[in-house]
Amino acid sequence: MPLQTLLLHFEEDQASAARIAQAAGMATACLERHRFPDGELKLRLPPALPRRVVLLRTLDHPNEKLVELLLVARTARQLGAQHLTLVAPYLAYMRQDIAFHPGEVISQRVVGSFLAGLFDAVITVDPHLHRVATLQEAVPVPHTVVLSGAPLLSDWIAAHVQAPLLVGPDEESAQWIAQAAARHNFDFAVCHKIRHGDRHVEVTLPDIKVAGRSVVLLDDVASSGHTLAEAARLLLAAGAASVDVAVTHALFADNAVQLIQTAGVGKVWSTDCIPHTTNAVSMAAAIADALLS
């Protein structure tokens, strides 16, 4: 894909765009953005585009960014792009995949079909899919690539923690934790979680000896931090020697990092899918590979 392919990005994504483009041998161009006092956006693309265009936009805090995608993708087509790839290391609105109560918006399907109307291909990392098996069911574009942060986080943990015990904060993380553990033959276990609200969760530790262990809590995404904080408290109370945290997506709302550190967590590591001070592992090479395949 590299020849005649241009990677478009916004100014705040300059660094990760450069890493990906260098690894993929592509050119980059920064989108110009002006925000009017009334909240409207004025955007400008390079006036002439090659046939293949890649847009890099991670979709944490997604609503404003979805409008950017609409404006950029439609304009890119007018300016000559014939094949548009969205690289969204974090993909939004993947969690609401059924109506839990009648009348609820199934936002995964609505946003997925919105994106499918704009792009020909979507590349993402660890999308939070529950009840659908493939990303293509949620985002019905002709071509999807799902990468995982688990192998790179596993490598990072292997290099920084002696004989770690990987712990997943809830059942949903089980398969993912197993994959990360298998890569370096780590011990692993998974907590049981009951959610009572956005910021109120109940966690039960797995039936495994944690006393004296160097625990790493591993998950695909950390948002409010309440689950990780609760799990860390229980693990330390059960005698864990240390508890560190590694996540693919550092959503970390408000004071989430402070919250989990107050609970006794030592190090916090994340991939660069969402730019954050905890970023320790870059997905750039994996994304570049996906673009080249």
Place this chain on the structure above:
Amino acid sequence: MPLQTLLLHFEEDQASAARIAQAAGMATACLERHRFPDGELKLRLPPALPRRVVLLRTLDHPNEKLVELLLVARTARQLGAQHLTLVAPYLAYMRQDIAFHPGEVISQRVVGSFLAGLFDAVITVDPHLHRVATLQEAVPVPHTVVLSGAPLLSDWIAAHVQAPLLVGPDEESAQWIAQAAARHNFDFAVCHKIRHGDRHVEVTLPDIKVAGRSVVLLDDVASSGHTLAEAARLLLAAGAASVDVAVTHALFADNAVQLIQTAGVGKVWSTDCIPHTTNAVSMAAAIADALLS
């Protein structure tokens, strides 16, 4: 349209929804909205919808709201709505109607076609159209209604200001000012404006005697307030007895009202197209008429 028509609205629009629905003899239902810590929205509609549904959503600070429209409109169709009307008293993204520089996003066309993909009809008030003649060119839905705040603001001014002189802050307002003036046979004139940036404008007064006059600056929209402030300063320096302000759309970014009051403006009046402390005139009856027609 009233029988079997349901007007959907968000909680913050309860008051204006009630006014419109009462005037149109419609039922209303409030959409449930929950915002997750990561910025995603969870929305819920009434589980069973009639064939005809109206969504009330004014589109100041539009980006988040455009995503709401996407989620609500697509779900409304799934829940049985066959004809969807958007009532957007303020319609966003109508100003960027050409690419001033190559590569610029023509957001009017993109957002217009996005809305046309969601709705069958659009009702709005004084959309800020420059180079397109009709709303339907910008928002290609089968049915459009364009209302104006000018007659009601003119009536309000007639009831509150003795022998007013209506002044438009720029040439774009000329036709609109003439219409408001004609309704009560007010004197009127229009300033000349050169814009140097979002918050930097140069205004020249019209060649008309303002000394001793009760001036009302009238415009379709007030955003940063810099144009109105500059015009007010010049009018008062030229001897105007008073300068009040009347606008359809009270966008009023940041400290805009304070800015124009510091420039010597007395009263500030607006329609309720955008909820604001300056709202003096309700468009509810006019919107209800449009829904019934």
